[in-house]
Amino acid sequence: MNSKQWFERAQKVIPGGVNSPVRAFNGVGGTPVYFKSGKGATVQTEDGTELIDFCGSWGPLILGHAREEIVEVVAKTAADGLTFGANTAQETQFAELLNTLVPSIEMSRLVSSGTEAVMTAIRLARGYTGRRKILKFEGCYHGHSDYLLVASGSGLLTGGISSSAGVSPSATEEVFVAPYNDLAAVQEILKANGDEIAAVIVEPMAGNMGLVKPVAGFLEGLRAATADSGTLLIFDEVINGFRLGPTTYGNLTGITPDLTTLGKIIGGGMPIGALGGSTKIMSHLAPLGPVYQAGTLSGNPVAVAAGMKTLELLRDENPYPKMEALGKRLADGIHRLATEKDLDLHCAQYGGMFTPFFRTAPVHNLDDSKACDQKAHARYFHHMLDAGFYTPPSGFEVAFVSAAHTQADIDGFIQAFENL
Numbered sequence: 001m002n003s004k005q006w007f008e009r010a011q012k013v014i015p016g017g018v019n020s021p022v023r024a025f026n027g028v029g030g031t032p033v034y035f036k037s038g039k040g041a042t043v044q045t046e047d048g049t050e051l052i053d054f055c056g057s058w059g060p061l062i063l064g065h066a067r068e069e070i071v072e073v074v075a076k077t078a079a080d081g082l083t084f085g086a087n088t089a090q091e092t093q094f095a096e097l098l099n100t101l102v103p104s105i106e107m108s109r110l111v112s113s114g115t116e117a118v119m120t121a122i123r124l125a126r127g128y129t130g131r132r133k134i135l136k137f138e139g140c141y142h143g144h145s146d147y148l149l150v151a152s153g154s155g156l157l158t159g160g161i162s163s164s165a166g167v168s169p170s171a172t173e174e175v176f177v178a179p180y181n182d183l184a185a186v187q188e189i190l191k192a193n194g195d196e197i198a199a200v201i202v203e204p205m206a207g208n209m210g211l212v213k214p215v216a217g218f219l220e221g222l223r224a225a226t227a228d229s230g231t232l233l234i235f236d237e238v239i240n241g242f243r244l245g246p247t248t249y250g251n252l253t254g255i256t257p258d259l260t261t262l263g264k265i266i267g268g269g270m271p272i273g274a275l276g277g278s279t280k281i282m283s284h285l286a287p288l289g290p291v292y293q294a295g296t297l298s299g300n301p302v303a304v305a306a307g308m309k310t311l312e313l314l315r316d317e318n319p320y321p322k323m324e325a326l327g328k329r330l331a332d333g334i335h336r337l338a339t340e341k342d343l344d345l346h347c348a349q350y351g352g353m354f355t356p357f358f359r360t361a362p363v364h365n366l367d368d369s370k371a372c373d374q375k376a377h378a379r380y381f382h383h384m385l386d387a388g389f390y391t392p393p394s395g396f397e398v399a400f401v402s403a404a405h406t407q408a409d410i411d412g413f414i415q416a417f418e419n420l
């Protein structure tokens with residue numbers, strides 16, 4: 001059976017045929033590709049084709065598919081027991097490693113997804129401050145919990161909906177929304193309502209409306225304004241933690257949030273999430289404090305082993321300069337061609353992250369991202385797919401260069417782009 005046949009069969013028993021909406025290709029049209037196996041930068045499909053993968057499972061696979069050391073440690077750990085629901089030594093070692101790599105994370109709690117990490121961080125912020133409201137940014141995605149499905153990014157943009165049915169208005173009423181990179185708007189909201197706002201949550205390098213960098217002074221300004229109003233600052237680093245260096249983006253920039261949420265890379269391909277911060281704040285979590293959180297599979301030994309090995313490899317091998325160089329080569333190549341062919345396009349890139357935005361002007365917020373030509377993105381996506389390159393099937397996502405990509409992969413990508 002090929003992808004088309006599998007997709008037809010899936011639609012009868014899985015809503016939309018997918019277990020996560022963006023996989024349905026609604027943003028680009030056509031039939032979703034069924035993956036069979038992956039190794040390094042390449043995947044094999046049910047159609048018998050081989051693709052160079054720039055999606056990397058939406059972020060976790062910074063070391064490429066089925067990296068040998070990770071597969072080995074997963075197999076070995078699994079053989080010793082898949083789950084205990086009791087403590088293991090490696091959970092402590094993992095928390096110690098996080099603390100070493102991200103000093104502001106004095107204590108951390110493991111959960112099973114990014115959504116769960118953020119949901120818990122919000123509850124903790126409310127419990128800690130005794131305040132009800134939160135502030136988020138348009139186009140930032142923080143998982144699919146109720147409070148955070150207001151003006152969200154990622155799959156919610158592709159679906160053409162800015163929020164979700166089934167979310168109680170009482171949840172969203174407690175959420176202020178500001179445009180990304182608009183510090184003045186945040187300062188105004190905090191000035192008027194700061195004493196009701198438990199937390200400001202932000203993707204310090206936004207990755208769910210395409211790649212949008214923080215403008216100079218934005219994160220510093222958030223830090224100062226939240227400190228003034230006694231509001232916690234949460235950096236949601238589920239997508240960019242350990243992406244740009246063997247630490248968080250907050251730590252790289254020297255801006256210390258009160259809480260950090262992590263996921264994706266820190267599980268090495270297994271389901272995981274984490275939240276962390278100072279001992280003072282984290283001590284409000286159960287069983288030490290009154291903010292409840294629990295999980296049958298939290299700190300799962302196989303996920304912890306895969307994550308630990310991934311972080312160790314990233315620390316020891318430091319593939320970041322290579323990914324940065326390849327990312328820059330790719331973006332430079334695309335810009336050269338866009339100029340030559342007079343395309344309305346701008347490729348945002350930072351380290352190994354990139355998004356070709358189909359408009360020339362840089363993208364600073366959700367309105368800019370929405371102003372891009374989605375039809376042109378869909379044409380680009382299918383053209384690249386036909387040429388053997390898999391990129392995220394949505395114009396509101398980030399593509400990733402992993403440590404497993406080679407210069408030949410990048411040059412092949414640019415060459416394929418040339419015929420667009």
Ligand SMILES: *Cc1c(COP(=O)(O)O)cnc(C)c1O
Pocket residue numbers: 113114115116118141142143144203207208236237238239263264273
């Ligand atoms: C992916 C993502 C999440 C949600 O993580 P899941 O593991 O998909 O639940 C939350 N925040 C950000 C910034 C993300 O990129």
